[in-house]
Amino acid sequence: MQLKKKNRPVSQALAVATCTLLSNVAQNVAAHDVDGKDLDYTTSFLDYVEQDRVKVREIDQTISWQMNDDINISGTFIFDSITGSTPTGALSTNSAASDTSTTASGTSSGTGFGGGTSNTATFIDPLTPIVDRRVAVSGQILHEITRTSSYSAGALFSSEDDYSSVGLNGSYIMELNNKLTTLEFGTAGSYDIVSPIGGSPAPDRLTNVNDTFDLEDGEKTTIDLLISATQILNHRTVAKASLTTGVTSGYLSDPYKVVTLRNSTSGLADAYFHERRPDSRNRSSVNLDISHQPFDEDVVSIGYRYFWDDWDITSHTLDIRYRRQINHKSYYMPEFRFYSQSAAFFYVPYLNADDQNPDAVGTPSGLNAPEYASADSRLDKMTAYTLGIKYGIEGPLGHFRVRYAFYGQRGTVGEFTDLNARFIQLSWTINIQ
Amino acid sequence: MNLTKGFTIILFVMLQGCSMFSGIYQPPQPWERDKLAQEKMLIGGDPISAAVDSHIYFSKEASSIGSTIGGGGCGCN
Numbered sequence: 001m002q003l004k005k006k007n008r009p010v011s012q013a014l015a016v017a018t019c020t021l022l023s024n025v026a027q028n029v030a031a032h033d034v035d036g037k038d039l040d041y042t043t044s045f046l047d048y049v050e051q052d053r054v055k056v057r058e059i060d061q062t063i064s065w066q067m068n069d070d071i072n073i074s075g076t077f078i079f080d081s082i083t084g085s086t087p088t089g090a091l092s093t094n095s096a097a098s099d100t101s102t103t104a105s106g107t108s109s110g111t112g113f114g115g116g117t118s119n120t121a122t123f124i125d126p127l128t129p130i131v132d133r134r135v136a137v138s139g140q141i142l143h144e145i146t147r148t149s150s151y152s153a154g155a156l157f158s159s160e161d162d163y164s165s166v167g168l169n170g171s172y173i174m175e176l177n178n179k180l181t182t183l184e185f186g187t188a189g190s191y192d193i194v195s196p197i198g199g200s201p202a203p204d205r206l207t208n209v210n211d212t213f214d215l216e217d218g219e220k221t222t223i224d225l226l227i228s229a230t231q232i233l234n235h236r237t238v239a240k241a242s243l244t245t246g247v248t249s250g251y252l253s254d255p256y257k258v259v260t261l262r263n264s265t266s267g268l269a270d271a272y273f274h275e276r277r278p279d280s281r282n283r284s285s286v287n288l289d290i291s292h293q294p295f296d297e298d299v300v301s302i303g304y305r306y307f308w309d310d311w312d313i314t315s316h317t318l319d320i321r322y323r324r325q326i327n328h329k330s331y332y333m334p335e336f337r338f339y340s341q342s343a344a345f346f347y348v349p350y351l352n353a354d355d356q357n358p359d360a361v362g363t364p365s366g367l368n369a370p371e372y373a374s375a376d377s378r379l380d381k382m383t384a385y386t387l388g389i390k391y392g393i394e395g396p397l398g399h400f401r402v403r404y405a406f407y408g409q410r411g412t413v414g415e416f417t418d419l420n421a422r423f424i425q426l427s428w429t430i431n432i433q
Numbered sequence: 434m435n436l437t438k439g440f441t442i443i444l445f446v447m448l449q450g451c452s453m454f455s456g457i458y459q460p461p462q463p464w465e466r467d468k469l470a471q472e473k474m475l476i477g478g479d480p481i482s483a484a485v486d487s488h489i490y491f492s493k494e495a496s497s498i499g500s501t502i503g504g505g506g507c508g509c510n
Contacts, residue, residue, distance in 0.1 A: 044485070048489065058488070132508075134508075165507070178460075194508065233458050235459075235466060244498050283497060286442050299473050313495050315494070315496040331473075384493070401479070403482060409493065429481075
């Protein structure tokens with residue numbers, strides 16, 4: 001075994017990060033395979049389909065170049081497109097009907113939202129078509145400064161039809177205890193601009209969708225910090241603990257989401273408001289991961305994350321994978337993930353017209369509403385699970401893998417909190433001399 | 434406050450982990466790390482799969498930070 005490392009797997013982990021700017025460069029940094037090849041090329045195709053909702057297709061291209069024993073440079077290009085329909089947050093037919101049946105009056109107009117009508121507001125469909133494309137490029141360098149210390153630095157730029165983002169990241173990695181322990185200290189920052197299609201603005205308070213206002217694009221900045229410790233426990237087991245924390249500030253609302261003002265008598269919509277979320281969010285998480293080879297070539301990986309933020313969202317995530325080696329070339333790997341989250345403090349399926357106060361000030365429609373409100377089901381209490389399987393084969397033509405998975409989401413309020421999706425991912429990595 | 438909570442959790446888990454894993458903590462010599470050097474032992478799994486997972490869950494769930502950090506680069510949430 002060659003002890004001088006080239007960190008290829010780590011560089012790949014950095015290079016393929018899509019929505020994350022800073023990956024764990026300390027992953028198993030104490031030892032890596034070295035095969036004498038200097039260039040790795042990875043291509044991946046994703047086909048993600050939700051039942052009655054959106055479809056996403058994504059292509060990832062990554063090149064990782066090991067310049068010498070100390071420096072690795074990588075670059076990634078991503079293109080993805082999204083089509084289909086997505087919830088607007090407006091009350092749906094089912095939820096309106098069920099809600100009206102429980103009103104004090106016990107009456108309903110009988111038309112409901114499904115008829116495309118409302119009391120006074122122009123009807124907004126609970127689902128709206130969506131078409132978007134994204135291009136992202138990123139570059140990363142990993143430099144081994146000494147035998148036991150390295151740094152990593154990178155940059156990312158992405159652009160969508162209505163969103164753009166730039167980001168930088170950096171980290172310092174040190175190895176201790178005869179390279180049994182690896183510590184990583186990292187930070188990342190990004191600056192994003194939200195430019196809603198059609199000139200929709202970034203309202204600074206709950207605003208009736210029919211009101212006119214002219215605000216500039218929304219902006220937000222994110223700063224994240226990471227500290228992690230990776231420990232080799234024995235010749236078959238490695239574990240990692242990490243703490244991440246970050247703050248995002250600026251325009252954090254979704255410009256396409258609305259909240260329905262619901263008439264408690266008729267159950268119909270009196271009005272729709274642009275949602276509004278707080279303009280800052282502090283997030284933190286604790287992560288524990290372990291990889292273990294129980295038998296000669298099999299690998300079991302278990303990960304747990306506890307997440308919390310100042311929007312009152314907490315979550316638990318459990319991730320289990322078992323890679324079963326079929327022979328020296330091929331393997332399959334079942335995977336299971338369970339996720340559970342609590343609701344944000346400002347999540348509401350709708351606003352009640354009983355809250356309306358004609359004398360209220362500060363809201364253009366006289367709504368005595370909470371300061372923040374969002375009907376985005378992603379902020380609701382939910383559980384989710386993923387069940388999948390991957391098959392991989394390695395040979396002279398590279399490493400090919402195919403992955404198929406189901407993703408299900410179960411919420412608590414409304415029709416669109418439940419989600420069923422499946423995705424297929426094809427990936428191929430080849431070493432180029 | 435958040436950091437204090439996080440450090441408390443980590444400390445607790447580390448203490449529990451120390452007692453649980455004291456039996457399996459048998460640090461290998463450098464020449465015994467061949468299994469650990471294999472790419473399949475990477476924590477977080479196959480990077481390209483991890484990247485896709487990160488994108489999907491970031492756009493469908495509210496927990497947008499984990500063992501990787503940064504966020505941004507996507508307006509899907």
